[in-house]
Amino acid sequence: MTPSDSINYQRRNFVLGTEAVLATGAIVGLSTLWYNDYPTTRFHFINDNSEWLQMDKAGHVFSAYHMGKVGFETLRWSGVSREKSLVYGGTLGFAFLAVVEVFDGYSAQWGASSGDLIANAAGTGLFAGQELLWKEQRIIPKFSFHRTYYAGLRPEVLGSSFSEQLLKDYNGQTYWLSANIYSFFKSEALPKWLNVAVGYGADGMVSGRGENIVNLPVNFKRSRQFYLSLDVDLEGIHTKSRILSTLFSLFNTVKIPAPAFEISTSGKVNAHLFYF
Numbered sequence: 001m002t003p004s005d006s007i008n009y010q011r012r013n014f015v016l017g018t019e020a021v022l023a024t025g026a027i028v029g030l031s032t033l034w035y036n037d038y039p040t041t042r043f044h045f046i047n048d049n050s051e052w053l054q055m056d057k058a059g060h061v062f063s064a065y066h067m068g069k070v071g072f073e074t075l076r077w078s079g080v081s082r083e084k085s086l087v088y089g090g091t092l093g094f095a096f097l098a099v100v101e102v103f104d105g106y107s108a109q110w111g112a113s114s115g116d117l118i119a120n121a122a123g124t125g126l127f128a129g130q131e132l133l134w135k136e137q138r139i140i141p142k143f144s145f146h147r148t149y150y151a152g153l154r155p156e157v158l159g160s161s162f163s164e165q166l167l168k169d170y171n172g173q174t175y176w177l178s179a180n181i182y183s184f185f186k187s188e189a190l191p192k193w194l195n196v197a198v199g200y201g202a203d204g205m206v207s208g209r210g211e212n213i214v215n216l217p218v219n220f221k222r223s224r225q226f227y228l229s230l231d232v233d234l235e236g237i238h239t240k241s242r243i244l245s246t247l248f249s250l251f252n253t254v255k256i257p258a259p260a261f262e263i264s265t266s267g268k269v270n271a272h273l274f275y276f
Contacts, residue, residue: 064123067093
């Protein structure tokens with residue numbers, strides 16, 4: 001989205017109105033379709049930092065970063081100054097997710113999580129810090145997913161359909177930090193779209209804290225996985241097509257399948273021809 005040279009009030013009002021409608025709709029939808037099924041209680045915090053080997057926290061970093069990026073870029077498109085866009089747009093993810101934490105805090109089923117709030121702040125800080133330091137995003141959080149064996153063992157927890165597993169089965173999720181090589185070295189010998197990515201995943205999780213589950217065939221050993229791979233910065237691919245530019249920007253949240261080197265805390269070392 002090419003920033004306007006000066007404030008464009010029509011664009012700005014459109015952005016603010018759209019964000020207000022979407023945020024309100026999302027909050028009302030969560031309240032009606034999700035939280036109303038559970039009893040409420042006094043606002044309280046819980047400590048869930050040991051659950052799912054912190055994969056859910058990585059998801060919060062990812063979400064807060066990209067929501068802030070959208071908030072910032074849409075205000076810049078409207079002609080709002082870089083500083084104000086960073087303050088009011090770059091913090092969009094943290095603000096929205098903080099409201100979700102308030103809902104959790106009043107729910108007897110869950111509770112507000114200090115770990116989630118810290119992860120939200122980290123995602124916002126990753127975006128804002130790069131804007132302040134470099135005025136560009138050189139390191140981008142990305143996501144990849146593959147279906148796993150574990151979801152079939154506990155579909156009520158890890159999901160029964162692909163869309164549910166995409167959100168709930170942390171065994172199949174991998175979160176990446178994808179760094180653009182050209183942006184650091186500025187050498188014309190380097191392709192502007194080439195990235196190096198480090199990833200984090202986990203395996204063997206059929207419950208949040210690793211507690212034994214009755215009727216499962218075996219107790220699985222939980223392990224963390226660390227990856228090194230190549231990636232593509234889709235926004236670094238030059239095109240004159242606005243449609244392609246928009247698609248590249250949208251899909252730049254997803255890690256491109258590529259060869260990857262894996263080290264696991266279980267002691268395994270693997271090389272993947274293609275990993276996603």
